[in-house]
Amino acid sequence: MNNRWCNYTELLTTVIMILIVKCDCNQVPNIDCNNLRLGQYICPHPDYEFIDLKTQQPKGCTKENKAKVTCLAATDLVCEETGNNTFKKDIPCKWTNGYSFETSLLLSIFLGMFGADRFYLGYPALGLLKLSTLGFLFVGQFFDVILIATQVVGPADGSHYVMPYYGAGITVIRSDNFTYKLPQDDW
Template identity: 30%
Template sequence: MNNVNIIILIFIQIFNLINSQCNLNGLISCNQVPVECLDCSLTINCIYGEQLSSLCRMLNGSCINNNNKIVSSFQRMYICRYCYQTPLDELACTSNIACRHYQNSNHYKSNCTIADNTQLCLGSRTFYRNIECNWTSGHKKLNTLLISIFFGGLGFDRFYLGHIKEALGKIFSFGGLGIWTLIDSVLIACGYLTPDDGSVYME
């Protein structure tokens, strides 16, 4: 009996939490109603990427539809895909500035959610995703290229990027008589020669 009471209490708390989140101030457009304030019937029997329409019912209150009528249920368009299949630029993910490219993996596990709180998708809206580690330590590609062109013979470009051994080699070989300098300039321009600490160039 105690277990039943606990379950009922949990459901009541969840219901109250949803209602408190969905007490919208005044009437808003139905297109702006957050997903957590809606009960939508989504179908999983669809083709990935297909544009579909779902009947959504507001959990609390009403909204204004496209015909300027006050309604409590309306149609909302969505794309047939699970939330974790949403493109990265449409997600809000936790960042990790401690990751490094030269570690065992150049990806880190991030906690992501759908950035647009009105966008419908299948499954859980919060999930983990492996994101490429693209931290920067302040090196700019253009600066590196200019240093390589004008001072590459003295190894300044390699010093700037943190490649100390190669920089000393360039100094003592006079930049490979210009050949090494030319090669480094091409490698920097193509993006193959990057900072030694594993960071990426600043935009």
């Protein structure tokens, strides 16, 4: 029995030694960095300028309101996409096509009775209607000032306004079947 125990011990020691020799313990495995959890990466990378100064949105913002930015994974993580600790990730943004919020609001206030605001935003039919009726006798101009100021009316191409970084950006919250308030249990 004692001899058998020694054989098992020698075999186990040999297997462990082979595994230690074959294993390079300093090698870090490549991982898919798109599956990292919050806290395992910083996005966007703090060393890169990613804001477009003309639009005040991330560079490369698409019509789908997403932009690819460079992110930094935690130390000692190697991403399989790049071979280092940086990777690309989609972040939300607001696609703009050059229409200024301030310009459209000022056009609506001062030249709205002639339809200049609607022509500027890409609504030529409404602009012509406002021009021929003197802004629906100034009532349409008043409503357009309110609709543009609250950002209900935007550019006709579906883009967002170009806003200053600390501008009057509004996020519209809509209610649907998934956002209604759930009933609470009575205590």
